[in-house]
Amino acid sequence: xxxxxxxxxxxxxxxxxxxxxxxxxxxxxxxxxxxxxxxxxxxxxxxxxxxxxxxxxxxxxxxxxxxxxxxxxxxxxxxxxxxxxxxxxxxxxxxxxxxxxxxxxxxxxxxxxxxxxxxxxxxxxxxxxxxxxxxxxxxxxxxxxxxxxxxxxxxxxxxxxxxxxxxxxxxxxxxxxxxxxxxxxxxxxxxxxxxxxxxxxxxxxxxxxxxxxxxxxxxxxxxxxxxxxxxxxxxxxxxxxxxxxxxxxxxxxxxxxxxxxxxxxxxxxxxxxxxxxxxxxxxxxxxxxxxxxxxxxxxxxxxxxxxxxxxxxxxxxxxxxxxxxxxxxxxxxxxxxxxxxxxxxxxxxxxxxxxxxxxxxxxxxxxxxxxxxxxxxxxxxxxxxxxxxxxxxxxxxxxxxxxxxxxxxxxxxxxxxxxxxxxxxxxxxxxxxxxxxxxxxxxxxxxxxxxxxxxxxxxxxxxxxxxxxxxxxxxxxxxxxxxxxxxxxxxxxxxxxxxxxxxxxxxxxxxxxxxxxxxxxxxxxxxxxxxxxxxxxxxxxxxxxxxxxxxxxxxxx
Numbered sequence: 254x255x256x257x258x259x260x261x262x263x264x265x266x267x268x269x270x271x272x273x274x275x276x277x278x279x280x281x282x283x284x285x286x287x288x289x290x291x292x293x294x295x296x297x298x299x300x301x302x303x304x305x306x307x308x309x310x311x312x313x314x315x316x317x318x319x320x321x322x323x324x325x326x327x328x329x330x331x332x333x334x335x336x337x338x339x340x341x342x343x344x345x346x347x348x349x350x351x352x353x354x355x356x357x358x359x360x361x362x363x364x365x366x367x368x369x370x371x372x373x374x375x376x377x378x379x380x381x382x383x384x385x386x387x388x389x390x391x392x393x394x395x396x397x398x399x400x401x402x403x404x405x406x407x408x409x410x411x412x413x414x415x416x417x418x419x420x421x422x423x424x425x426x427x428x429x430x431x432x433x434x435x436x437x438x439x440x441x442x443x444x445x446x447x448x449x450x451x452x453x454x455x456x457x458x459x460x461x462x463x464x465x466x467x468x469x470x471x472x473x474x475x476x477x478x479x480x481x482x483x484x485x486x487x488x489x490x491x492x493x494x495x496x497x498x499x500x501x502x503x504x505x506x507x508x509x510x511x512x513x514x515x516x517x518x519x520x521x522x523x524x525x526x527x528x529x530x531x532x533x534x535x536x537x538x539x540x541x542x543x544x545x546x547x548x549x550x551x552x553x554x555x556x557x558x559x560x561x562x563x564x565x566x567x568x569x570x571x572x573x574x575x576x577x578x579x580x581x582x583x584x585x586x587x588x589x590x591x592x593x594x595x596x597x598x599x600x601x602x603x604x605x606x607x608x609x610x611x612x613x614x615x616x617x618x619x620x621x622x623x624x625x626x627x628x629x630x631x632x633x634x635x636x637x638x639x640x641x642x643x644x645x646x647x648x649x650x651x652x653x654x655x656x657x658x659x660x661x662x663x664x665x666x667x668x669x670x671x672x673x674x675x676x677x678x679x680x681x682x683x684x685x686x687x688x689x690x691x692x693x694x695x696x697x698x699x700x701x702x703x704x705x706x707x708x709x710x711x712x713x714x715x716x717x718x719x720x721x722x723x724x725x726x727x728x729x730x731x732x733x734x735x736x737x738x739x740x741x742x743x744x745x746x747x748x749x750x751x752x753x754x755x756x757x758x759x760x761x762x763x764x765x766x767x768x769x770x771x772x773x774x775x776x777x778x779x780x781x782x783x784x785x786x787x788x789x790x791x792x793x794x795x796x797x798x799x800x801x802x803x804x805x806x807x808x809x810x
Contacts, residue, residue, distance in 0.1 A: 440494030
């Protein structure tokens with residue numbers, strides 16, 4: 254009797270358990286069917302979405318497909334190729350303003366390197382592109398798409414190993430770029446912690462990950478996970494970082510590991526070429542002078558393409574493929590584009606006016622007009638007035654404010670000392686006014702010889718030819734000392750219409766001998782005066798007040 258009851262109870266529970274598992278199977282099957290049906294609907298929706306395509310933007314049509322299509326950056330591209338296309342490729346940082354071809358050049362350089370038989374890059378090498386401004390970063394090290402991270406079992410997204418209590422390494426961009434190139438746009442925007450981790454990877458060429466859930470003696474952990482934690486993930490790549498920041502804004506530690514390449518701003522002629530090309534690729538024609546108008550208002554190639562595209566849309570709405578000056582004027586007006594500041598030399602020479610050369614904040618050369626007047630006064634009652642320069646400026650020194658005094662004012666004192674020691678004139682006998690029109694910040698002593706010639710011109714009433722420009726520091730001994738940025742300055746002089754440039758002899762390069770402009774090396778102030786004033790500097794005798802020295806063929810008396 255008891256055994257019969259026991260069998261009956263077992264049968265009852267077996268039926269209940271069978272019904273439960275049958276229900277579970279039916280539920281799972283129903284879930285699978287529902288997921289399958291939902292997946293079919295989503296696939297169909299994706300197919301419909303993929304069939305919807307807009308036309309290709311003009312910016313994509315004009316994107317350079319080879320180095321020859323990148324306008325105005327021949328020197329920068331040559332430097333980029335030299336750094337990456339040889340047998341020992343280097344890490345690179347590309348500096349330059351927006352829209353001048355930094356990203357386009359970076360995307361093309363790997364293909365060029367692969368084509369070189371000496372290069373270690375192969376057809377399997379990858380180009381991994383990231384953007385530092387949008388790169389997600391968690392200081393708890395839960396996620397780091399650049400360096401890589403570990404999904405511990407307790408975190409969502411731990412993967413198949415989570416239930417088994419196994420930490421799962423997740424490779425970052427540095428490992429995905431192994432054997433190839435990692436391009437980081439706006440590299441200067443990286444989080445400081447990411448920057449330091451990147452430096453470690455560049456040094457070791459491997460990524461070492463850590464996890465509190467990893468134990469080298471845990472036999473449940475798969476062998477490949479053991480190997481990753483013990484030996485690290487491979488990360489042997491070459492970095493290309495692009496930035497619109499100045500070099501001093503990039504940490505010195507990463508700069509020291511990279512070759513620095515500079516892409517310069519585009520000239521009006523180069524932007525004009527880009528505008529013409531954009532119009533042709535968009536199927537438009539331009540009014541005569543249309544490309545030149547675009548170049549007057551576009552600061553870079555991207556701006557030029559955008560102006561042409563909007564003007565082309567205006568033309569298409571009126572049923573035509575010809576862009577008129579009126580179309581461009583409307584785009585410039587509604588877009589509130591400001592004209593470019595393109596410095597051209599004056600049409601004629603003026604007494605007291607000299608073309609100096611400077612380097613702007615974005616490391617580009619610029620022609621800088623310097624004016625001077627010299628009014629004789631009672632002996633010893635003279636004065637010196639300097640306007641147009643920022644004598645002090647406050648700069649952000651990474652968490653602290655620094656106040657810096659301009660060295661341009663000190664350079665003026667050097668010039669006056671040389672004039673006095675050379676017996677040319679005593680500044681105490683003149684009211685001298687030296688002006689830098691435009692009010693732009695002037696720093697550094699490189700305007701020394703230009704200031705000297707401007708003051709000399711005002712004192713003696715002889716003009717420096719308007720086709721001459723100059724740069725160089727003046728020492729109190731009358732020597733011309735080397736300065737920085739001479740290549741950029743000479744290039745700016747050519748763009749401005751100058752045909753003769755005076756530079757310190759120590760700054761001379763063989764490159765200057767191939768340019769369509771005369772580059773003259775000077776070592777002393779006497780040589781500067783001779784090249785600027787010619788016969789006037791050697792023989793001219795002028796009527797001067799009692800304190801002014803007379804110039805004769807034998808020299809200054």
